[in-house]
Amino acid sequence: MKNKTKYCLGVMSGTSLDGLDIAYLKIDSQTSYQFEILKAVTIPYNPDWKNMLKNGFHISGEALTKLDADYGIYLGNTLKKFITENNIENLDFIASHGHTIYHNPSDNYTLQIGNGPYINTITGIKTICDFRTQDVALGGQGAPLVPIGDALLFSEYDYCLNLGGFSNISMNKNNQRIAFDICPVNIVMNHYVNSLDLEYDENGEIASKGNIDTTLLNELNSLPFYNDSKPKSLGYEFILETIFPIINKYNLEIKDILRTFVEHIAQQIAKKIASDSSKRMLITGGGAFNIFLIERLKEFTKTELIIPENSIIDYKEALVFALLGYLKDEEKNNCLKSVTGASKDHSSGIIYTS
Structure with a gap:
């Protein structure tokens, strides 16, 4: 039987580019779903990162592929530093939303950059990401997931x-x-x-x-x-x-x-x-x-x-993406067809382990 209490990092970068939200959470589902925000921070993007993410919509495919990798490395290093500075020892997984560059489900595509394998490799922690693509493939909007x-x-x-x-x-x-x-x-x-x-x-x-x-x-x-x-x-x-x-x-x-x-x-x-x-x-x-x-x-x-x-105002989205990761890790549905218009409820996301 899987452990119902998990410690996790929820990671969110919003379209307003105000920074990277990181929340260290305890999530429990012994009876109903409960959470506790143990530590949270917003790390503002420096001007270079803000410009790169803002302009990702306009660059070539090759440049965007590199940006995806570079941003994954940035996320991995940032999260590793957060884990070290806060002496975090209990950590079951990282759930990362990534940063949305494209979102056009009517034409069957959505893209959130922030390469999961790099996050997993750099931190050594199971990483769950790419929560939207499967929903779009199932005919849904891939949003909202909260x-x-x-x-x-x-x-x-x-x-x-x-x-x-x-x-x-x-x-x-x-x-x-x-x-x-x-x-x-x-x-x-x-x-x-x-x-x-x-x-x-x-x-x-x-x-x-x-x-x-x-x-x-x-x-x-x-x-x-x-x-x-x-x-x-x-x-x-x-x-x-x-x-x-x-x-x-x-x-x-x-x-x-x-x-x-x-x-x-x-x-x-x-x-x-x-x-x-x-x-x-x-x-x-x-x-x-x-x-x-x-x-x-x-x-x-x-x-x-x-x-x-x-x-809650600042970190609700990071919290909820951690919950999506929790549900994915438990092999439970985390996307609702009644919300996104997908053909069925489903468990979305990709898990990377090293």
Whole structure:
């Protein structure tokens, strides 16, 4: 019988490029699934890594193959240092999401770089990665994958909302877990704030000083994606091909772009939830710290918005990918067809052992 208590590292790199999230966790499934975050850190990317990951979308196949290997080596060395500095002795596996370069499931492909064999070889620890490809092969979106964690670890909430590079939400409907991406969030706002030599708009202060451009807001809200009800997910392609061209043609000041986009985010999220004061929604991801965005969201819904402790906000995705690794290691399903649209529930990921 397999050991139900496991110690693991969950590793996550989000599309907003704010850094590498590493969480050392204890996960137990003796009765229900329980977790404890024992140690966690976000390691900011230096300018070179940030540029390489940001530009990975545009480089040649050979250069991307090298970037995959180099990033795997970077992850392996970073995790080895984390293990050493924190005197971690109990460690059953590493679960690494990698960093998404391409995500276009409608054309049957998705790519998260961060070569698993290098992580395994450098650390000497069993490594589980590539959680999305199998789902796409089974006709799914390969995303979002976090809802299995919402169902098993945060079932007391009616909704679980993540405000990261993109916003996504999960909930129970007709006794099934459903989830989908809603709209871009930090990946767009950070892009425009970067032109002011800032990493992000702290607390939404710049956005709060801007004005809404109603024509831009209406054009964003009318995008076909938002009315598409089937399982769906967003990738950087949508930003480059659709969002940036729409915003840029208006030649607005940065504060007005941010103000308009915050309104767009709040309105799109509110459309996906019931405005019911008896309902509770857990909010995580970097956008949970955007006070102005949360205020605007409160304007559009009566649902109670729950902002948890910082460790959950910051490391929920790393935690859930560790859970996906746990389930894969236990040969249990970690991808839900009701969420991704795949042909069946399945256990996704590749395990590397040295």
